[in-house]
Amino acid sequence: MSLELIANNKVHGGWHKRYSHKSTVNNCTMTFAIFLPPGVDETAKAPVLYWLSGLTCTDENFMQKAAAFKTAAELGIILVAPDTSPRGEGVADDPEGSYDFGLGAGFYVNATEEPYKQHYQMYDYICTELPALIDEHFPSNGKKAISGHSMGGHGALVIGLRNLGQYTSVSAFAPITNPLNCPWGEKAFSGYLGKDRESWKAYDSCELLSHTPADKCPPLLVSQGMSDNFLESQLRPERLVAAAEQADVSLCLEQHPGYDHSYFFISSFIDQHLRFHAQYLS
Numbered sequence: 001m002s003l004e005l006i007a008n009n010k011v012h013g014g015w016h017k018r019y020s021h022k023s024t025v026n027n028c029t030m031t032f033a034i035f036l037p038p039g040v041d042e043t044a045k046a047p048v049l050y051w052l053s054g055l056t057c058t059d060e061n062f063m064q065k066a067a068a069f070k071t072a073a074e075l076g077i078i079l080v081a082p083d084t085s086p087r088g089e090g091v092a093d094d095p096e097g098s099y100d101f102g103l104g105a106g107f108y109v110n111a112t113e114e115p116y117k118q119h120y121q122m123y124d125y126i127c128t129e130l131p132a133l134i135d136e137h138f139p140s141n142g143k144k145a146i147s148g149h150s151m152g153g154h155g156a157l158v159i160g161l162r163n164l165g166q167y168t169s170v171s172a173f174a175p176i177t178n179p180l181n182c183p184w185g186e187k188a189f190s191g192y193l194g195k196d197r198e199s200w201k202a203y204d205s206c207e208l209l210s211h212t213p214a215d216k217c218p219p220l221l222v223s224q225g226m227s228d229n230f231l232e233s234q235l236r237p238e239r240l241v242a243a244a245e246q247a248d249v250s251l252c253l254e255q256h257p258g259y260d261h262s263y264f265f266i267s268s269f270i271d272q273h274l275r276f277h278a279q280y281l282s
């Protein structure tokens with residue numbers, strides 16, 4: 001699969017690059033961004049942290065706002081930030097053009113419903129197609145971890161918990177923990193997955209965590225701002241804690257007074273998340 005370079009910036013001694021490519025699973029052109037820390041090449045390979053962004057984001061929000069490069073450069077971690085949905089001609093959007101469904105809101109699921117299923121296969125894209133592309137074109141050493149924010153925190157938890165053994169560690173900022181039972185999740189899953197709520201459970205981190213064998217669960221870190229406008233209505237971290245207790249799994253939930261839902265919060269704690277992942281990636 002060929003890549004087209006669309007941006008190239010030196011930063012903290014490494015390189016931030018953006019690429020587009022034809023996606024077989026999403027049946028459209030996709031864009032992703034990558035940070036290559038200094039010194040990585042075919043003889044000095046590095047692990048990869050996949051970052052999944054939230055509603056309304058592209059590959060650019062994390063790279064421009066999270067302030068992750070300095071510590072990723074120090075730790076020798078490759079960062080990969082995909083887009084949050086398929087895009088382009090023929091890709092169905094929310095008929096009402098809202099921000100929480102359709103373009104920029106793929107929810108990291110494989111859609112089964114018309115007219116979304118032709119393109120919205122973000123679960124397979126993140127789990128399979130993108131890592132294969134990264135391993136083919138960049139000096140990754142085969143070790144990978146996953147993190148994300150809000151909708152992307154949901155995606156990171158779901159993908160980490162459905163693919164036990166594949167991600168050394170999983171973290172999330174302000175994740176949508178229980179999309180089965182919150183307005184963002186119910187809207188997205190109805191549209192992408194249809195009316196059968198049973199089929200939604202495969203994409204719910206509380207549901208998945210409550211059934212995860214403790215000895216197979218990856219290390220989990222969740223950070224939540226306590227002045228987050230979406231805390232009560234959409235995020236509900238206490239439900240993830242209850243699921244962890246049910247499975248007797250260790251979950252580190254850090255609650256930070258005064259922080260909101262924005263990248264100001266993420267940039268304040270991204271170093272901690274990078275160091276958390278580095279322990280397991282190294």
Ligand SMILES: N[C@@H](CCC(=O)N[C@@H](CSC=O)C(=O)NCC(=O)O)C(=O)O
Pocket residue numbers: 053054055056057061065099149150151152261262263
């Ligand atoms: N426009 C909406 C909320 C949009 C929003 O807050 N998006 C977040 C992710 S929310 C969950 O997935 C985000 O990361 N935005 C991009 C950014 O750069 O901040 C509203 O105003 O309610």
